[in-house]
Amino acid sequence: MQSEIIIQLILAIILGGLIGVEREKSNKPAGIRTHMLVALGACLFTISSINLGTDTGRIAAGIVTGIGFIGAGTIISSGKNIRGITTAASLWTTSAVGLLIGMEEYFLAINATFFVLIILLLDYLIKKWWK
Template sequence: MTEVWSIDYLHILLRLSLAVLLGGVIGFEREQHNHPAGFRTHILVSLGSTLIMLISIYGFEPFLHEENVRFDPSRIAAQVVAGIGFLGAGTILRHGFTVTGLTTAASLWVVAAIGLGIGAGFYFGAVVTTFFVLVSLAVLAKFDQFIIRKRHLTQIRVCVVDQPGKLGEIAMKLGERKINVKSVSIHDEEKDENEVSYVTIDLTLRMQKPNSLPFVVDDIKQIKGVKEVQYGNSLES
């Protein structure tokens, strides 16, 4: 146990290393699913918040004996909780009008809290929180996909040439079959061997007749510039 207002180098190294480990575990899960804030971002947030908490608790020891000095180790930590919102907002804006960025923003916010907990020496709480975060991101995500199928929502992925108006053409084809688009996410792809740029468009659709999906896919394939359309098992692979 460390004494109040004192900490040795070993405990500093332990807490910073644990911050890298726990933040990296959560970041790795985000990286696997190609989210904008991945492995390195989560490590940096966890590591930075841990160091800030260490500074808050132990960094001002020399000034404690000064007159008229009031010490509150939670003040700097509170700024981390508020400031992490800017980083989280950036991940949401990166995804446009989809809600996928909200989960990544929330994971960054939780990782900051984990880092603060480690910095304060609250190891058990930090480890348990990391476990529940991984359960939420990995296990509950599959449950969410099951709920989507139960609601007759269908996800398709369209790889199309990067040209203005292509998303509108896809939406027009869907509108002709009275299919509602619940969410859209657009991701950049690299150029092919002919230096043609492509984008990947992920769409979540609410269909009145799920059996008509193959016909919808055929309609989209007729659009000029569409390279590939995936759905069902091919989308999960």
């Protein structure tokens, strides 16, 4: 049981880090460490709620709410120019990945990470392709 929890935590850190690497390379305010911590935190809260026998739906709602505050901190508005929305969305989806890992939904978590990375890389690929 304890070794499986350690594996879950490591997987959350790795998958969160993969998403964070792209944000870090794009010089965004929330990079690899932030994404790793978000995935790890969501995973920890989920595992603890399952182990304590509490309502995982309420824990999930709390995670989403908390990440909303963190995500709002990454959004910067200056007139009609708004920046940071994609980073906020990546933090939000990273928390979902951590939550999935905590629920032992590894297949879904890994595939979700893959899809997030594709979406984040689309901007780069489109700009490179259209030049």
